[in-house]
Amino acid sequence: MARNHRLSHPAVPTKTSSEITSKKSLLILSVLALFSVSVNAEQYEPGENPIFRNIFTADPAPLVVGDTLYVYAGHDEAGEGQMFNITEWVVYSTTDMKDWTFHGSVMKPTDFDWAIRDAWASQVIEKEGKYWFYTTVEHGPPHSGKAIGVAVADTPLGPFRDAKGSALAFDATTPTPEDPHDWDDIDPTVFTDADGTTWIAWGNMHLYLARLKPNMIEFDGPIREIYLPNYTEGPWLHKREGLYYLTYPCFAHQNMYEKMCYGTASHITGPWTYQGILTDRTENSYTIHPGIVEYGGQWYFFYHDAKLAIDGVPGAMGRRSIALEHLYYNEDGTIKPIRQTKAGVSVPRQPPGGYQRPIFNPGGALVAVDSDIDVTQNAAVAATEWESRPVLQTTDDPYNTAIVPESFNHGDGGATSLGQTFSPDVDFRLEEISLYAGDGFGTTEDEPVTLALYELDKDDEDSAEMGSVSSYRVGRNLLESGERLRINYRPQAQGLLQFHLDEHRQPELKAGRRYVLELQGVRDTAPLFWRRTKTDTHLTGAAYRDRSLIEEESKSGDFGLALYGEALQEQ
Missing domain, CATH: 2.115.10.20 (Glycosyl hydrolase domain; family 43)
Known part of the structure; x- marks a missing residue:
């Protein structure tokens, strides 16, 4: 009643x-x-x-x-x-x-x-x-x-x-x-x-x-x-x-x-x-x-x-x-950002003057406009398969399997790197990298993201043949030429994020060798989220956070990753 x-x-x-x-x-x-x-x-x-x-x-x-x-x-x-x-x-x-x-x-x-x-x-x-x-x-x-x-x-x-x-x-x-x-x-x-x-x-x-x-x-x-x-x-x-x-x-x-x-x-x-x-x-x-x-x-x-x-x-x-x-609107139909107040509607409406731009990062920093790599966003939202024919892929259905979002703000300690290890079946020249990623606040001058590729050190023959080890060490960044390789990213829905490498940045990757692709960022920030699987979908690699293996219920998963390039002729 x-x-x-x-x-x-x-x-x-x-x-x-x-x-x-x-x-x-x-x-x-x-x-x-x-x-x-x-x-x-x-x-x-x-x-x-x-x-x-x-x-x-x-x-x-x-x-x-x-x-x-x-x-x-x-x-x-x-x-x-x-x-x-x-x-x-x-x-x-x-x-x-x-x-x-x-x-x-x-x-x-x-x-x-x-x-x-x-x-x-x-x-x-x-x-x-x-x-x-x-x-x-x-x-x-x-x-x-x-x-x-x-x-x-x-x-x-x-x-x-x-x-x-x-x-x-x-x-x-x-x-x-x-x-x-x-x-x-x-x-x-x-x-x-x-x-x-x-x-x-x-x-x-x-x-x-x-x-x-x-x-x-x-x-x-x-x-x-x-x-x-x-x-x-x-x-x-x-x-x-x-x-x-x-x-x-x-x-x-x-x-x-x-x-x-x-x-x-x-x-x-x-x-x-x-x-x-x-x-x-x-x-x-x-x-x-x-x-x-x-x-x-x-x-x-x-x-x-x-x-x-x-x-x-x-x-x-x-x-x-x-x-x-x-609530107030801009002339272009966007909504002016709302400030939460105690006064609420007890005070008369006072429309804020001028255009108020949308907020992407609460810190107020503008999304960075410069990038050291050609980035394509929203190539395939909710992709159930990778575009074209990759030389290597960590999962064949990223939307339905890469369901766990990871950024640099995980847990209490956060992280400065997210990495996916892999071992190619063939020799090839790396030309394009595709991640299954999205969300986040976007990259800014204060919260940048850089891309790195390393060949891993071999602890011993057994670890070199394993799909995952508890941690890894790195040597020279195969993508660097001086400064780190920065990327420019604005928030997108989960989907493909593609990086096209300039010719002088295209390393030759060898069959049977072990590599790791890393996203590197500022600890406790969330410019974007790289999605990973909960189970082992790529047998020659695994997902890492701060270069330590990510495991859930004693199971390791893989970040959504596909690599493209030209196969190298045998000498």
Whole structure:
């Protein structure tokens, strides 16, 4: 049952629970929420962040209906030591963006008969007089893992009921056989275009897009995959003046806290252009989640952080709070970078003057424009095979096998080199190098990347014949002529990154000898990510970090690498 609480003044935090169902209990809770003095020492003005302070909330999803703006959110209730415990979906409403009414719980995961827990990210849209609720839950037997359900109601406040009787998408629907994880199907965003067609996008690590049938509970055609740099999860679709926007949390799969990135496209199916970082990480929270909406002729950006404390309980990864900022566009349609503030929308809109360029590296350094080598980017996004016929390749299907991103920021110590060893079957002159790589912040003057190729020292005959040893030593760099070989790279989606060697830099590589190709960078930086396999796909080599073998569960893998060149005639 919905509970209407005005939140224009600080209120005593109240804890909603599935056990509290009687009208008497609801009345008591309402009185406490309306008339008690806040236990939070800090006072807030209407419109300041966080905008909801009666309970912990996460994953904001705004919806405009007439002159009212609704925001749906998960109720965060993680206890000490818990990562997440999101028990229900609640909704708030406003007509002025400052004073909010709390309507309480509108649905719980177990309202889907096939689900067992976890009220993860959701979005509600209106179509033809019905309100469609697309959300993430934990699927019960016989399936396991996260799934997307669809509920429907006659009003924005519910009651919502299961519209399909089964999951719209679950792990078997979107298989990634070489990259299995049971939270693949999460965080749906739903968008109805001007022609009435409704699209849904979702996913963790993989970003899926599908068209919905008019019944809103079935896919109409194939599930596509969208490739954007640094994508992690939590997508949000919107459209403005004919341009499509896809905003998403990024970098979490790259050993970093989530930031917010976005891309644009002239058609919803792409191609999508990466536009950089919209806003940096939030305080105390590993995650961030977007909600973008136009209301009253103005644009707004919702997100969550973990700054709020309630009843002395501090914010945390599973105790987050929703915040709100004004959103502004440049004349070319790009979004001006967003600064997270306490003031939020309590202050009048003050559009920053002039063009504000997209952020690629939070340090602000421009991407380096000089390079000592001819670089081709985006040659083949999500390549399932190498272009042409390489002389040597470490895996024959990089997209499906090279699934682990590695940069110089791994773990606590980081690294200054990533290396792949190999031994050719034939003598050849090396002309071109192709890596399966992408993501990251891009190369800068302060965070450069250089390329090196060494012939390895032989410790003994046994190690020379092995595909991998625990570490290696290097001698002369076969690609150097004076200075190190710098590369220029801007963030790209995972795909082929190709280096074309000038004639004077083309070394002759000998069959049976052991070499290592290295990417060298600044420790604890992430200009790009070279992807590797989890298993041994190249028998005469292996992947190394700081010249030490990378092993997972006693298994070594290989970086995605292909070498091209001209075979040498036998003398």
